[in-house]
Amino acid sequence: MFNDIGPLELITLVVLAVLVFGPDKLPKVIQDVMRTIRKIREFSESAKQDIRSELGPEFKDFEFEDLNPKTFIRKQLDNDELGLKEIRNGFDLKKEMAEVTDAVHSTDTSSSSSSSSSSSGGRIDMTKKPEENGKDDRPPFDADAT
Numbered sequence: 001m002f003n004d005i006g007p008l009e010l011i012t013l014v015v016l017a018v019l020v021f022g023p024d025k026l027p028k029v030i031q032d033v034m035r036t037i038r039k040i041r042e043f044s045e046s047a048k049q050d051i052r053s054e055l056g057p058e059f060k061d062f063e064f065e066d067l068n069p070k071t072f073i074r075k076q077l078d079n080d081e082l083g084l085k086e087i088r089n090g091f092d093l094k095k096e097m098a099e100v101t102d103a104v105h106s107t108d109t110s111s112s113s114s115s116s117s118s119s120s121g122g123r124i125d126m127t128k129k130p131e132e133n134g135k136d137d138r139p140p141f142d143a144d145a146t
Contacts, residue, residue, distance in 0.1 A: 048064060
């Protein structure tokens, strides 16, 4: 519950509690807070039991933690009925990317014979910039129009 409170924050809270309540009343305040927390827990547990009894035997495996969307989705995806584990285990991203890369870089013999790039071995160099014809395709810039 308080996993993100460090030692410095804890010492600060203790010093603040001593200053606010005083050393004489602090033990009584701590007892009252603990008693209130216990009552809240008992109330929530009794409410959970009442809901489970009202739902009936069909929902005997029902857990309230499953109402959290992350937990619900994780539980459904880990279910073997859908066969998602086989799909997840059968998918190798590195292998798929290597196949795509090989397909992109491979030479297609039917298209290289009809194309004009047969002098480069049918391979397209993606690092080269396209040749500029000396003519600027952009319209002239008009500073008054903007």
